Each structure stands twice: as structure tokens, then as C-alpha cells.
Amino acid sequence: MNNKYFVTTPIYYISGKPHIGHLYTTAAADILSRYHKMMGYTTLFTTGSDENSQKVVNAAEDAGMEIKQFVDSEAQKWTEYFFTFNVKFDRFIRTTDKDHVKVVEDVVSKIYDLGYIYKGNYEGWYCVDCESFWTDKEVEDGLCPECKRKITRISEENYFFKLSAFQDKLLDFYKNNPKAIEPTSRYNEVVSMIQQGLPDVSISRKSQGWGITFPFDKNHAIWVWFDALINYLTVSGYLDDAEKFEKLWPADCHLMSKDIIRFHCVIWPAMLMALGLKPAKKVFVHGWWLTDGEKMSKSKGNVINPKDVVLDLSQKTGIDEALAADIVRWFLFRETSFGEDAVFSMERLMDRYNFDLANDLGNLINRVSVMTYKFFKGFIPEGNYISGDIESFVNEQIATFNESMENYRFKDSIEAIWNIIRRCNKLIEEYKPWELEKNDETAKLKDLIFTLLDEIRLIAIMIKPFMPKFSEIVVNGFNQEINNDLSIRKLNPGELIQFPKVIFPRVKKEKKKTKEAGKNSIKKEEKAIEYCSIDDFVKFDFRVASILEAKKHPDADRLLILQVQVGTTTKQIVAGIAKYYSPEELIGKKVVIVNNLKPVVLRGEKSEGMVMCASHKKKLCVTSPEDIEMTCGAKVK
Numbered sequence: 001m002n003n004k005y006f007v008t009t010p011i012y013y014i015s016g017k018p019h020i021g022h023l024y025t026t027a028a029a030d031i032l033s034r035y036h037k038m039m040g041y042t043t044l045f046t047t048g049s050d051e052n053s054q055k056v057v058n059a060a061e062d063a064g065m066e067i068k069q070f071v072d073s074e075a076q077k078w079t080e081y082f083f084t085f086n087v088k089f090d091r092f093i094r095t096t097d098k099d100h101v102k103v104v105e106d107v108v109s110k111i112y113d114l115g116y117i118y119k120g121n122y123e124g125w126y127c128v129d130c131e132s133f134w135t136d137k138e139v140e141d142g143l144c145p146e147c148k149r150k151i152t153r154i155s156e157e158n159y160f161f162k163l164s165a166f167q168d169k170l171l172d173f174y175k176n177n178p179k180a181i182e183p184t185s186r187y188n189e190v191v192s193m194i195q196q197g198l199p200d201v202s203i204s205r206k207s208q209g210w211g212i213t214f215p216f217d218k219n220h221a222i223w224v225w226f227d228a229l230i231n232y233l234t235v236s237g238y239l240d241d242a243e244k245f246e247k248l249w250p251a252d253c254h255l256m257s258k259d260i261i262r263f264h265c266v267i268w269p270a271m272l273m274a275l276g277l278k279p280a281k282k283v284f285v286h287g288w289w290l291t292d293g294e295k296m297s298k299s300k301g302n303v304i305n306p307k308d309v310v311l312d313l314s315q316k317t318g319i320d321e322a323l324a325a326d327i328v329r330w331f332l333f334r335e336t337s338f339g340e341d342a343v344f345s346m347e348r349l350m351d352r353y354n355f356d357l358a359n360d361l362g363n364l365i366n367r368v369s370v371m372t373y374k375f376f377k378g379f380i381p382e383g384n385y386i387s388g389d390i391e392s393f394v395n396e397q398i399a400t401f402n403e404s405m406e407n408y409r410f411k412d413s414i415e416a417i418w419n420i421i422r423r424c425n426k427l428i429e430e431y432k433p434w435e436l437e438k439n440d441e442t443a444k445l446k447d448l449i450f451t452l453l454d455e456i457r458l459i460a461i462m463i464k465p466f467m468p469k470f471s472e473i474v475v476n477g478f479n480q481e482i483n484n485d486l487s488i489r490k491l492n493p494g495e496l497i498q499f500p501k502v503i504f505p506r507v508k509k510e511k512k513k514t515k516e517a518g519k520n521s522i523k524k525e526e527k528a529i530e531y532c533s534i535d536d537f538v539k540f541d542f543r544v545a546s547i548l549e550a551k552k553h554p555d556a557d558r559l560l561i562l563q564v565q566v567g568t569t570t571k572q573i574v575a576g577i578a579k580y581y582s583p584e585e586l587i588g589k590k591v592v593i594v595n596n597l598k599p600v601v602l603r604g605e606k607s608e609g610m611v612m613c614a615s616h617k618k619k620l621c622v623t624s625p626e627d628i629e630m631t632c633g634a635k636v637k
């Protein structure tokens with residue numbers, strides 16, 4: 001069956017606190033699930049909590065709660081946490097769920113009956129935090145090789161899983177399925193791990209009253225990893241829904257980071273092979289979010305809580321928390337390639353917000369909305385696609401978007417969306433709608449606005465897996481049913497559009513709060529800027545700037561007050577161009593300014609530079625870089 005997509009995340013240790021790393025995997029699964037749903041697939045997306053470990057017992061004790069009460073309340077927090085980020089899973093599986101316990105007992109009995117589980121003596125180490133067994137060779141100074149915490153040496157009678165029996169089968173499987181683990185570097189790592197030999201693994205601990213016990217020996221609890229991996233069978237109807245299982249198995253993608261690939265790429269497929277089932281089609285291993293060069297994790301105390309980021313972003317921008325959560329999840333995939341490690345920075349998030357969302361995307365919607373109201377009273381005009389390469393360009397971007405989504409290259413998918421956004425902004429510059437209106441070129445104007453609105457529809461669909469809340473806002477603004485059709489010209493003319501006035505308010509770069517600090521930073525700026533007189537031409541600092549806001553001067557008909565972005569700073573320029581440009585026309589334009597002209601006050605408004613214009617007789621126009629994608633802040637020389 002081709003039209004199904006079954007994606008999973010690891011089930012998280014219930015005693016941990018969710019952080020960016022957990023959100024990353026879960027949001028990625030949500031993105032994949034939403035995308036495949038959009039493409040007409042039947043999807044199953046599951047996440048959940050790993051609850052049967054010893055450390056849960058310790059954590060409940062620390063919290064002064066009954067274990068069951070503790071896991072119930074923590075599971076509630078995890079699900080609410082994911083809801084905050086607009087994650088729409090089909091099941092949040094808990095390993096204490098009754099159906100899961102039944103499946104684990106069934107699977108363990110089957111593997112035992114098949115002769116792949118046997119009783120033996122275990123001599124070695126166990127790390128309760130990582131829930132991992134370690135050999136003498138692997139342990140140095142009594143510390144866990146993974147988390148570096150003190151671990152205990154144990155000597156007990158245990159059950160073992162005959163992993164050694166699967167070495168050749170696993171090697172064969174990976175040889176025949178070179179895409180079963182991605183990126184390739186992880187595939188190579190796993191293959192070499194298997195080639196080095198696979199000792200049998202201990203899969204039990206003496207029962208301490210918590211966890212699932214062996215159906216045939218109640219004195220032993222099943223090792224949490226053996227129990228946890230089986231969750232993927234539980235969620236797909238393995239025991240209780242043969243039809244569902246038949247349709248969904250094997251999983252299309254298990255997502256995770258590199259810390260747990262041995263379990264998922266060696267032990268888990270061997271367990272499935274023992275049962276006569278196929279391993280997952282793919283394990284995709286994404287990078288780590290790091291702090292100070294180390295994996296972000298609760299045990300290291302270096303985690304970033306994405307909820308704090310949402311609050312911060314919401315405060316800085318004034319947007320509501322649901323949309324801010326959307327932006328955080330988008331940023332995680334916008335910023336870095338999915339397979340690579342990354343470092344989170346609030347500053348980068350704010351830059352991306354300003355450039356990509358407020359400037360590019362927000363501006364486009366705002367400009368097109370203003371023009372639709374100005375020229376067509378807010379109704380979508382009946383028009384054709386504007387001539388030129390726009391149609392083929394957009395189709396190319398959609399193809400890249402799809403191809404990248406299918407290959408887990410989310411950053412590239414987002415880039416394809418932004419290529420359309422930037423192209424649309426450029427179209428406005430090229431076709432100069434205000435001039436079309438002035439020259440009574442109504443048909444062309446209709447074509448342009450219709451094209452731009454249809455592009456916004458496509459953008460809203462493509463961005464939906466990443467920013468479902470934002471997509472909903474835009475889709476609602478069209479006042480008509482928008483399905484997931486990624487072909488062009490699917491907008492019905494004649495409907496009234498109603499987009500919010502400003503979706504992503506622009507944020508000024510944070511200035512130091514205290515008076516003293518304020519003074520210092522002004523001084524610093526003054527030092528850096530070398531003011532020069534108008535005669536001393538060569539000393540002028542010409543820069544490309546992007547016009548963020550424009551309004552009429554309240555006291556002078558001739559003047560417009562512009563907020564422009566130059567590099568990472570925003571400044572105000574008062575320009576005598578009101579006779580030639582309406583404020584709306586200027587928003588989003590890239591212009592050349594004199595950046596180091598000594599600030600002056602013009603009719604009560606500070607002006608920190610000058611917009612370069614060409615003028616001849618009664619004509620005037622601003623000068624713009626020929627390439628609209630030229631970075632603002634770029635030196636003009």
C-alpha cells in the first residue's frame with residue numbers, strides 16, 4: 001500500500017522535562033505527518049512517554065507522589081506541552097497503557113517461544129539514567145560512558161536476547177536498503193557497529209515492583225528499552241487490529257537523534273526479524289541542539305525551554321502565544337539543516353523574525369492586501385496569471401519544495417517558499433501597480449493582483465506543515481474554501497479578502513535599558529560613524545536599506561517619515577518625496593541611502609540619513625539596487 005505514511009518519535013522519559021530537543025523531533029514528525037496528509041496519504045503519527053523505568057520510581061519519590069499519580073500528572077504536562085506547539089499527533093502512547101502492556105507480554109512470549117530469549121548470568125554495569133547496560137571494557141572509573149554519571153555494577157541472573165543470531169541478517173538488510181538509515185554517515189556508523197560483532201543483550205532487571213514483568217517469570221522486569229521499542233507495534237494495531245496493522249506496517253520513518261541509534265538500528269530490527277516482521281523503512285537521525293558545544297539535556301542542566309522562548313517572542317513582538325509557538329517551530333527548521341547539530345540563539349530568532357517574517361512575508365501580505373483594497377475595494381479581481389516567467393518559476397519552486405519535503409530537507413523546502421515570497425515582492429517592484437493605475441492599465445493591474453493573491457494562497461498551503469496557525473490565519477483571510485491544491489490559479493475571484501492588518505509587527509533591535517548603558521551605546525555609535533560634510537563626498541557611507549514603514553509627515557505635505565533597515569539597525573529618515581510616492585508604495589522597497597549623514601531634525605522629526613533619488617525636471621525616483629535580493633546594509637561603492 002503506497003498511500004500511507006507512518007511516522008514516530010521516540011517515546012520520551014516521563015521524568016524528564018521537555019526542552020527544545022524533544023520539541024524538535026516531535027515538530028518534525030508533525031511536519032511530516034501534516035505534509036503527507038496534505039498530499040493525500042493516510043497518516044499515523046505517534047509520540048509518547050517511556051514510563052516503566054527505575055528512574056521514574058526515584059523521581060516520584062523525590063516529588064513525594066505515588067508512582068502512578070506521578071506518571072499521570074507528568075504525561076498530562078507532556079501532552080499539553082506539545083499542544084502548545086500546535087502538534088497534532090494521532091496517539092500519545094504511554095508504556096503504562098493497558099494495550100501496550102498486553103502487546104509487550106505477547107511479543108516477549110513469542111520471542112521466548114522462538115528460542116531467542118534465554119536465561120543467563122549478567123555481570124556488568126547498569127546506568128539507571130540512560131537505562132543502559134555497559135560492559136567492563138566500556139566503563140571507565142565507574143562512570144557511564146554516555147551521561148558520565150556514577151553507575152552501579154551488577155551481578156544477577158538475567159534474561160538475554162540472542163542479538164548475536166541477527167548479525168548477518170542485519171548486515172544483509174542494510175546492504176539491500178542503503179537508505180534505511182539517513183544521513184549516510186549514520187548508516188555507515190551502524191553498519192560498522194554491526195560488523196564489529198553483536199553480543200547478546202541482557203533484557204531484564206530484578207523486579208522492584210514497577211515495570212512490566214516477564215509473562216513466564218514474574219520475578220523479572222523487562223528492560224525498559226525492550227518494552228519501549230515495542231510501542232511502535234502497539235500503536236499500529238499489532239495485536240488488536242489486523243487490518244490497520246496490515247496497512248501501516250512497517251513504519252515509514254522513525255525519527256530521533258544520534259544518542260539512541262544503537263537501540264533503533266540494531267536491537268529493534270533484530271527483535272522484528274525474530275518476530276518475522278519487516279524493520280522500518282527509514283530511521284532518520286537529526287542533529288542535536290547544543291549549548292556550549294554539548295548536547296542540550298536535563299542531566300547537564302543546560303536546556304532551553306521553548307515555552308520561555310515563546311513568551312519572550314510574544315512579549316517582544318506583541319503577537320499572541322499560539323502564533324509565537326508557530327514561529328518557534330518554523331525557526332527550528334529554517335535555521336539549520338535537519339541532520340546537523342545546531343545552537344539556539346534568541347538573537348538569531350529575532351533576526352529571522354524581522355527579515356523573513358516581518359519584512360518578506362508579512363510585508364508581502366500587507367502590500368497585496370492594501371493594493372487589493374485600494375484598487376478593487378478588497379475583492380479578488382478576475383484576472384489571468386501575469387505574463388513573464390512567474391508561472392514556471394512558481395512551479396519549479398513547488399517541485400523543489402515537494403522533493404525536499406520527501407527527503408527530509410526542511411530547510412530547502414522553506415527556502416523554496418521564500419523564493420516565491422521574494423519573487424512576489426520583486427513583481428510588485430517590476431510592475432509598479434501605482435503606475436498601472438495612473439495609466440489606466442486595469443487589465444494588467446487585475447492580472448498582477450490576482451497573481452499575487454494566488455501566490456499567497458500557495459504560500460499559505462506550503463507553509464502549513466511548519467506554521468499551521470499562521471496558515472490558518474491567511475487561509476481564513478480568503479473567505480473561501482482553500483484546499484491543499486498546489487497547482488496555480490485556484491483562487492475564486494469576486495470574494496472579499498480580510499487579512500489582519502499586520503501579522504508580524506516589526507521589532508526594533510533591543511537597546512540597552514539603563515540610562516548609563518544607553519548613553520554608552522550612543523557614544524559608541526557616534527564614534528563608529530564618521531560624519532562628513534556634503535562637500536567631502538568620498539567620506540559618505542552609502543548603503544542599501546530596506547523601507548520597513550512609511551507615513552506622511554503630520555506637519556509637512558512634502559515629507560514622508562520612513563523607517564529603514566540598514567544591516568541590523570533600524571533608523572528613521574525624513575524624505576521630501578511625498579509628491580512622488582504614496583507611503584504604501586514604498587514599503588518593502590530597497591533603496592540606497594547616505595548612512596552617515598549627520599542626524600538633523602526636520603519639522604520636529606529626527607532624520608538619520610538621506611534616501612538617494614534621481615531627479616530631473618519634475619520627475620523624481622528613488623535609486624534601488626538592481627537586484628532586489630541585495631542584502632540591506634550592503635555598501636554601495
Ligand code: MSP
Binds near residue numbers: 010012256259260288
Ligand atoms: N525513552 C527513550 C526513547 C525510547 S524510544 C523507544 C529516550 N528518551 S529521551 O527522553 O531521552 O529522548 C531522546 C530523544 O529526544 C532524542 O533521540 C531526540 O529525539 C530528542 N532529544 C533530546 N535531546 C535532544 C537534543 N539536545 N537535540 C535534539 N534532540 C534531542 O531516549
